[in-house]
Amino acid sequence: MASELSAYQDAFARALLAPGADRDDSPVAGLTAQPGFAVYRNTVLKGCIDALAANHPAVARLVGDEWFRAAAAVYARETLPSHPTLLDYGAGFAEFLETFPPAAELPYLADVARLDRLWSSAHVAADAAPLDPAALASLPPSRMGAVRLRPHPAARWRWFEAPIYSIWSRSREGDGTIGELDWHGEGALLTRPFDDLRHLPLTRAGAAFLDACAGSESVEAAVLAALDVDAQADLAALIRQLLDAGALAALDPWISQE
Amino acid sequence: MPSLIPISAGLGLKPQHFADAKDCMAPGLWFEVHPENYMVDGGPRLRWLETIRRDHPLSLHGVALSLAADADPDPRHLDRLAALVDRFEPALVSEHLAWSTWQGAYRPDLLPVPRTAEALARIVANIGRAQERLRRPIALENPSHYLRFGQLEYGEVEFLTEIARRSGCALLLDVNNVFVSAGNLGDDPARTIDAVPGELIAEIHLAGHSADPLHGRRLLIDSHDAPVAPDVWRLYERLIARIGPRPTLIERDENIPAFADLLAERQRAHDSLVAAMPMAEAA
Numbered sequence A: 001m002a003s004e005l006s007a008y009q010d011a012f013a014r015a016l017l018a019p020g021a022d023r024d025d026s027p028v029a030g031l032t033a034q035p036g037f038a039v040y041r042n043t044v045l046k047g048c049i050d051a052l053a054a055n056h057p058a059v060a061r062l063v064g065d066e067w068f069r070a071a072a073a074v075y076a077r078e079t080l081p082s083h084p085t086l087l088d089y090g091a092g093f094a095e096f097l098e099t100f101p102p103a104a105e106l107p108y109l110a111d112v113a114r115l116d117r118l119w120s121s122a123h124v125a126a127d128a129a130p131l132d133p134a135a136l137a138s139l140p141p142s143r144m145g146a147v148r149l150r151p152h153p154a155a156r157w158r159w160f161e162a163p164i165y166s167i168w169s170r171s172r173e174g175d176g177t178i179g180e181l182d183w184h185g186e187g188a189l190l191t192r193p194f195d196d197l198r199h200l201p202l203t204r205a206g207a208a209f210l211d212a213c214a215g216s217e218s219v220e221a222a223v224l225a226a227l228d229v230d231a232q233a234d235l236a237a238l239i240r241q242l243l244d245a246g247a248l249a250a251l252d253p254w255i256s257q258e
Numbered sequence B: 001m002p003s004l005i006p007i008s009a010g011l012g013l014k015p016q017h018f019a020d021a022k023d024c025m026a027p028g029l030w031f032e033v034h035p036e037n038y039m040v041d042g043g044p045r046l047r048w049l050e051t052i053r054r055d056h057p058l059s060l061h062g063v064a065l066s067l068a069a070d071a072d073p074d075p076r077h078l079d080r081l082a083a084l085v086d087r088f089e090p091a092l093v094s095e096h097l098a099w100s101t102w103q104g105a106y107r108p109d110l111l112p113v114p115r116t117a118e119a120l121a122r123i124v125a126n127i128g129r130a131q132e133r134l135r136r137p138i139a140l141e142n143p144s145h146y147l148r149f150g151q152l153e154y155g156e157v158e159f160l161t162e163i164a165r166r167s168g169c170a171l172l173l174d175v176n177n178v179f180v181s182a183g184n185l186g187d188d189p190a191r192t193i194d195a196v197p198g199e200l201i202a203e204i205h206l207a208g209h210s211a212d213p214l215h216g217r218r219l220l221i222d223s224h225d226a227p228v229a230p231d232v233w234r235l236y237e238r239l240i241a242r243i244g245p246r247p248t249l250i251e252r253d254e255n256i257p258a259f260a261d262l263l264a265e266r267q268r269a270h271d272s273l274v275a276a277m278p279m280a281e282a283a
Helices: A004-017 A037-055 A057-063 A065-078 A093-099 A109-123 A133-137 A164-172 A204-214 A219-229 A235-245 A253-257 B015-023 B044-055 B075-088 B117-134 B156-167 B175-185 B189-195 B230-243 B259-276
Strands: A156-160 A186-191 A198-202 B009-012 B030-033 B058-061 B092-096 B099-102 B105-111 B139-141 B170-174 B201-207 B210-212 B216-221 B248-251
Touching (some): A004 B099, A037 A065, A037 B105, A065 A093, A093 A109, A164 A186, A186 A204, A186 A235, A198 A235, A219 A235, B015 B259, B117 B156, B156 B189, B175 B230, B189 B230, B201 B230, B248 B259
Parallel strands (some): B009 B248, B030 B058, B092 B139, B139 B170, B201 B248
Antiparallel strands (some): A186 A198, B099 B105
């Protein structure tokens, strides 16, 4: 049999998200009707909405504070945080926006939310030394194809079929105006080789290359994956871009020793 | 080695004040943070805190261990807290007499628990688990009350004292919470301030509150969005006149002013502490 404390906590938790009077036999009867109960209802909802706003600043700026907070309140009532570290709260927010009727006219909003989340997760990801271009250059050319390059633990990337990177970066920076857009697919790369987060555009081939590296493929296989999506891709330029951005982690020690 | 929190005044540390805080050398200044904001795999946050910790004692003030839930504390959350305790060697670790995680969902608030024998036993057991995992005693903060419960088996001070005696934890007495609760429940805050056993109090919190927009002063909110109120300062001085000086924190979480403004408020607490020192120590 459930304890009285458990029964109370079940009822209290339910009443937080379901306004209205409770039945007389409820363990929280006599509490929910007091003005003070609204303090808890408001604080819980505000905490969730504030966390969603902090984790999705580009979305919030695109739609404005009022719209964002109203949408976030609907999401929070459906999906409370699963744990207390709110830095990753909102894992399903992008999917929610895809089916949220008021967002129907903003079909790009869900992908902007996805990019916002990539940024948040890069910010708190594990630290690691980025790959030193000299270490890569010192490998014998005969071994290069078999080497596995690992994405840096704080690197995040994604290819989008719309100009999401432009919308996202313009929303986050400057005065937030989006301006004219050339409607085509765009990739985004976020890196944090040291403390400062950087973002830059990424080609479709670049995203395919990094996906292959993340899947523990060899350089040779990653190159083939990149050429598979874009036969004209400039692989040398791509690898230089990834090295400059700190998107790759240091080689495993055994690779440089052999 | 964990440094001791000096018997002086500290400040809740906000990210926007990192640069000012890092360079501030006010004597006896220490900082308190919510550990949940540092439960990350890596990145600049941990580096900021390391920089602060290099020159200042640190206190970890948890908001989410959910010690008053009728469930064991989440072992993953405890592990992450223990990792921060190991890494930053805080002088104080504290938590709230409240619950927030229940049946797999977290509610970002400090939810109230009725003061019953059943709740007391559960809270004592949960604090025991936390202290065992952290390998140190914690301090437990008294809540702000907004609700009038029907039948309660313990008075507030009796409940806090009994928890501390049975679990071995200390108390963090939040004077603003005492004031807000007394206002909301129609009690005399001085009675609570006078009754908490001084030897159990490891830390004192001071913060601002506000009146509910709908109900006015009949419903006070522990909002941490304003300077400490004059009534709360008076209660604080009454408390340390009775129990002697204790590490005292100025908390501010909303409507955050310039660092210098918080430092001035902190100086007032610091001056009160110096005035409350026994003559031999002050000399």
